Every structure is written in C-alpha cells, then in structure tokens.
Amino acid sequence: MNLRINIAIFLLCYFWDYSGCAVQPPRILAKSAVPLEYITVEVNGALKKVAVNRELAVVEGDQLLIKSAILYDPRISAANVNLVGFVSPIVKRSAEDRGVKISTSTDLMKKWSVDPEGELYRVEAFTGKHKHGQVFLRVLKPVLKYVEVLINGEPKILREGEFLTVKATDTFKVKSVKSNIENDHEEVSFQMVPMAPELELSGKKFYEIRFTRNKKVFAKISMQIVEGA
Numbered sequence: 001m002n003l004r005i006n007i008a009i010f011l012l013c014y015f016w017d018y019s020g021c022a023v024q025p026p027r028i029l030a031k032s033a034v035p036l037e038y039i040t041v042e043v044n045g046a047l048k049k050v051a052v053n054r055e056l057a058v059v060e061g062d063q064l065l066i067k068s069a070i071l072y073d074p075r076i077s078a079a080n081v082n083l084v085g086f087v088s089p090i091v092k093r094s095a096e097d098r099g100v101k102i103s104t105s106t107d108l109m110k111k112w113s114v115d116p117e118g119e120l121y122r123v124e125a126f127t128g129k130h131k132h133g134q135v136f137l138r139v140l141k142p143v144l145k146y147v148e149v150l151i152n153g154e155p156k157i158l159r160e161g162e163f164l165t166v167k168a169t170d171t172f173k174v175k176s177v178k179s180n181i182e183n184d185h186e187e188v189s190f191q192m193v194p195m196a197p198e199l200e201l202s203g204k205k206f207y208e209i210r211f212t213r214n215k216k217v218f219a220k221i222s223m224q225i226v227e228g229a
Helices: 002-016
Strands: 036-043 046-053 055-059 063-071 079-085 102-103 120-127 130-140 142-149 152-157 163-167 172-179 189-194 204-213 216-226
Touching: 036 055, 036 130, 036 204, 046 055, 046 172, 063 079, 063 120, 142 204, 142 216, 152 163
Parallel strands: 055 130, 163 216
Antiparallel strands: 036 046, 036 063, 063 102, 079 120, 120 130, 142 152, 142 172, 189 204, 204 216
C-alpha cells in the first residue's frame, strides 16, 4: 500500500515539475525586455490605437496627442515615447513626447522621416538604450475628392483640375465638399477669388474656387462667368 502511494506521489511530482516537487516562481522579465503591444494617439480629439509595427494615417494639418504606450506586461511602462522628427516645445531635446500637442503641418522635420517623401515617421517606445517597439505615422497631403455644386438648382460634381463655365444669370451654390480630411465639413473652407483683370475678355470673368485648411490652399477649381441670358 505504501509503495503504491509513494509511486503516485513520485509521478505527480514528475509531471508537475520535472525538477522535483519544488514550485518554480514565474519568470519576470526585466523592464527593458518587455515588448510593445500598442500606442494610443489622439487625432483631432479622437482616440486611435496603433498596434506595434503598424501605421496610422493622418492628413497634414491634423493635431496629434500621443497618450500612452502599452507593453505586453501592463504592470510596466516605457520610460520614453518619442516621435522621431518632432522637437517638443516644452522640453527642448527631450525624447518624451507623451501629452504634447503636435501639429502635422508645422512640427515635423522631414529630414527625420523614414521615406524621402517626408510622409512616414517612427514613434518609438524605449527605456534607456532598449527599444520596446515602434509604430509608424504616415502624414498624407490633403486631397480634394470632389465638390457637389448646384447650378440653377441642378446638382453637378466637380473635381480638381476641371473647368466650370456658368452664365452671369445662373444661380450657383457649393453644396458639399468631400476630401480625405475627417470632418471636412468643418475643417475645409473655400472662397471664390477673381483672377487677373487682363484675363477678362469678351464679357468673360475668370475665378478660382480655392479650398483651404488652416488657411493653407490645397486644391483649386477654375471657373468662368459669361454674359448672356
């Protein structure tokens, strides 16, 4: 009977832990060795989560705020999170960019971008000399997809580079603007700008419809107004 009990205990200990019945403590990684899981970024106030080695696309003019870097061990936090190519106005030469407002139109240095076009930037989380991981930020140029206008109440779709002709007696209204900018109905403005007077020939007047974000023109549509019924 005792022999059977001893064998059972031996087998239990063997399968429980090959080194014997002693319980091995869980292995705890050093703080610097814990990899990055994701980074959270506010884009114009909306919170985005970017997984490690993935990229977040934004549009030039978007306002960013890096919120956090989450490691695979939530008990540990990265000492620094740095958007490479951005110099914080709060602490010069600092590698810590969490909680700092970043303008994608003025605050990024293209010479530090990953690509020669100056679109792709690294956001790195690290402690000391060890990098936990990184995500990427792609800054796209604003693009006008189309404009819907009403001419005498009839809808018409216009795109950048097209030329519009209307009569002086027509009623004209811009109904909506569609771009790659989130909330473009709030972020994008437009105005009709008269062109040089020397272009006014035979009763024709020339204008440009200029589309702007943060007072910066990113698209134009040419337009002429002709006299006549």
